[in-house]
Amino acid sequence: MGILKKLVKKIWANRLFWNIVGYYFRTPGVIVLMYHRIGDKDPFFPSQDLENFRSQMLWIKNNCHVIGPDKYQWALTQPRSRKPYVLVTFDDGYRCCYEYAYPILEALSIPAIVFLATQPTDEGGLIxxxxxxxxxxxxxxxxxxxxxxxxxxxxxxxxxxxxxxxxxxxxxxxxxxxxxxxxxxxxxxxxxGVTDQTQIERQMLNWQEVRESSSLVTYGGHTHTHPIMSRIDVQQLEYEIKHCRDRITEETDVTPKYFAYPNGRFEDYNKDCIRILEKYGFELSFTTNEGINSRQDKLMEIKRIPTGAEHIEDFIWLLSRAAG
Ligand SMILES: [Zn+2]
The missing domain is CATH 1.10.720 (Transcription Termination Factor Rho, Rna-binding Domain; Chain A, Domain 1)
Structure with missing residues (x-):
């Protein structure tokens, strides 16, 4: 990265700058952050560093309005603020969300949403x-x-x-x-020459952990088996959505209203997905398309921001500009 760009990002990340100048230059709208695995101590699978996650959470706690998914639609209607509205989301339902991320969220009172693929939650296997x-x-x-x-x-x-x-x-x-x-x-x-019956420690959340964290964390759907939703027929689509919804309802006594498309790019979901999700009572659905959300954006195609940035300055830059 050029020295100039680095310097610009450093200034941008300054709190005073963020509050005063940043206010005029930021892309307005609701920011949705997207996480997957956090802080695995012995990361066999790619995982985001725990300290990195902690500093991102501290930063949004101090410089943004953190909201739960129930406030998302309300936040879209709010006038531009010095502190933008931010929603924290996790895809897939990894065990590390409970073990490592949850204590940080709890200490800072940051609500979040975790999208569960219910088969791995039921069976303990991998996506x-x-x-x-x-x-x-x-x-x-x-x-x-x-x-x-x-x-x-x-x-x-x-x-x-x-x-x-x-x-x-x-x-x-x-x-x-x-x-x-x-x-x-x-x-x-x-x-x-490897069977898919893996002999590794449980990687996904179990229902007990889901229930224990459900006062702060909202659980949303992410299909049952994590297929690419645009590659399955309508009958299967119906099963993936309904069964996922039913399993979460049975295990938590709360019917999920929020959903995230597996893989989540434009080509990974379609009109049938949206129609069937609405039929089963889902009100918001999240993609992996990058951007900040305004009132004009569709509620069933919410954009998110990836959070893998190594340095906090890069993370703050992403929060402001959504791309670049
Ligand atoms: Zn996923």
Whole structure:
């Protein structure tokens, strides 16, 4: 990064600047932050650093109005303020949200929403994209072929080889019809010589943890099996949404009203998803499209801001500008 840009970000992050000058230059609207894994002590899976998360939470607590999802629509109607409205969200429902992130949220009284894929919560397994990551990293072979590219032998010796194969596999599989994806996944694990029945510590929240944290954390839906919703037929879509809603209702006594699309980009959801979500009582739905939300934006296509920035200045810059 250029020295000038670094300097601009540093000035921008100054509290006085944020309150006075920033007020005029910030993109107005409601900011929704998107988190996944936080603070795993022995991070086998990619995870956001705990201290980094803590400093982001402290910063928004002091410089923004932190809101829960029930205030989202109200916040959209509020006049521009020196402290913008911010909602904290977590996707997938990782155990670390409860173990590491929740105590920080509790200490600072920051409400949040966690979107649960209910099958991994029910069964204790991993979301399929992480299963791919795990299987590639557990593979002992030095060369493999992908089931959808049978003539192409790929090396699997270095960390970089593994990273590349994970990216290749995820990119390919996310684009496939769900039935084909499941078939290809099965063959992929066979080629790797690793079963998808993983022998690792529980990674996802269980229902007990969900219930224990539910006074501060709202639980929303994220489908049952975490498919790409635009790649499944309407009948399956209905099952994924309804079953997810029903499981959360059964376990928490609260019917979820908020939802996040798995993967969440424009191509990952469609009109059918929105129609069926509304049919089952969902009022807000969150994408992974980047941006800050205004009154004109659709409630079923809420934009969010990724939070992986290593330095707090970069995080604050993102809060203000949404992109760049
Ligand atoms: Zn997800």
């Amino acid at each position: 399929w994209t992480e299963q791919v990551f795990l299987a590639v990293n557990q593979c002992r072979k030095t060369e493999i072929t992908l089931p959808w590219e049978k003539n192409n032998k790929l090396k699997l010796t270095t960390k970089e080889d593994k990273r590349k194969i994970v990216v290749l596999a995820k990119n390919y599989l996310k684009k496939q019809k769900n039935i084909h994806r499941l078939e290809m996944l099965k063959q992929f694990y066979e080629n790797l």
